Amino acid sequence: MQLFSKTDIDFISYRKIAYGISLVLVIAGVVSLLFRGLNYGIDFKGxxxxxxxxxxxxxxxxxxxxxxxxxxxxxxxxxxxxxxxxxxxxxxxxxxxxxxxxxxxxxxxxxxxxxxxxxxxxxGPSIASDLKWAALKALLGAVIAILLYVGIRFEFRFAAASIVAIFHDVFIVLGLFSLLGGVFDVMPLDINQSIIAAFLTIAGYSINDTVVVYDRIRENIRSQKSADYPKIFNTSLNQTLSRTIITSGTTFLTVLVLFIFAGPAIRGFSFAILIGIVVGTYSSIFIAAPVVLDWQLRSKKPIRLRGSN
Structure with missing residues (x-):
């Protein structure tokens, strides 16, 4: 299914503007984390x-x-x-x-x-400490698994760029939880096990969308036999745009229904997923692929092709 028959948006030309926006959002989140911190639920503080x-x-x-x-x-x-x-x-x-x-x-x-x-x-405090370390190990394990998977399927620069995009997504969502945690009484934004599950979901969703873009980039490099990488990356992003918007849009609407009607018990979880979908879609287009392109332009080494599966 194609939402757009054909698009020719020059995503690559906007990448430095996107880098600037992302840098501001990430820095704002880090500053908030340093000065305001996070509201931990009883899962992690006892x-x-x-x-x-x-x-x-x-x-x-x-x-x-x-x-x-x-x-x-x-x-x-x-x-x-x-x-x-x-x-x-x-x-x-x-x-x-x-x-x-x-x-x-x-x-x-x-x-x-x-x-x-x-x-x-x-x-209890000891159980809360164990749960916190278990959550950190789960996040670290997910990052390592993604790095290995993408590195084997494509090459290291693709894997490194995908990890940058994931950290970008998680830090922005974490920053929002820090900034808004004490603002909305009707929507508890405490960090607990369900929020860790949301971060893992965000990471998985983001890498899934990113891998689709990477696959199309690899196919176009193979078929065009050209060294015009900016054009190839731009074409690939446009070709996957319909799929990206349809997938993100349907998931966003589903989670939005949960956020509105499912009650406060999972409102923090659904809020994290909602923001994660928006930020993850943005990073797949403006962070993950452009970082690979800039890496290639600086190193001047051709992108090595591997199997399509």
Whole structure:
């Protein structure tokens, strides 16, 4: 299926502008990570998470004051609706003790507005540390696997450029999580295991799109027998543009439905995927392939062809 019958967009001529935009976004993300940091969920920092739902709308500030007076400190914010509250606390004690403390304090103060405790989860500090290291190893393993796969299928400069594009995508999404993490109470942007899964999904989605472009570049180099690499790269990007937009667009719409209707439990995950699709599509066109081209133009070494499969 072709969305466009034929396009002749000079993507390569815009690559330096794209590099500048990407550099600004990545630097902004890194600066935010250094100064603001990330909001970690209980998966990675330990603690207890409680989700409450009231029969009627309730002010978060009132709930926060009541729980703090009862000795429950930490992050207390809206959770998707005006009736749901998320409590993240470092409460030292038994989970049942915390459950009783929260319920008694809220029943005493909001007797006219009954509440229901939907969920209570607790993670110890040692388990949180293990989960954090396991997540880092998963991300590192994915990067190494992609580097080996693309390096074997194409050549090293293609593999290196694809890793640059993946880091570009992940750092931009991470930067947004850092910048927006404390802004939207209705959309928790905590880094937890589901967000790590989102980053792995972003990496896989990005490399899939990038490999399609790389395949077309290799086919055009083989068929044209020409050393005019800028023209070949531009032609390849235009030939794969319909496929890229259709694939990204359908996936984006599906995840957008999840983001809007699936509720706060996976809103952070779906937000990361939404941004990752947009950034990953952009990097496949303006980062991954152009970096290979600039590498070739500087080294002046012809691109070696390998098997088509």
């Amino acid at each position: 603690g207890t998470e409680v989700v409450l739902r009231f029969e009627q709308e309730i002010a978060v500030g009132d709930v926060r004051q009541v729980l703090r007076d009862a000795g429950v400190s930490g992050s207390i914010k809206s959770y998707g609706t005006e009736r749901s509250i998320l409590v993240q606390t470092d409460f030292e004690g038994d989970v049942n003790q915390l459950r009783t403390l929260v319920s008694n304090a809220l029943n005493d103060r909001f007797s006219e507005n009954p509440h229901e405790l939907l969920r209570i989860d607790a993670v």
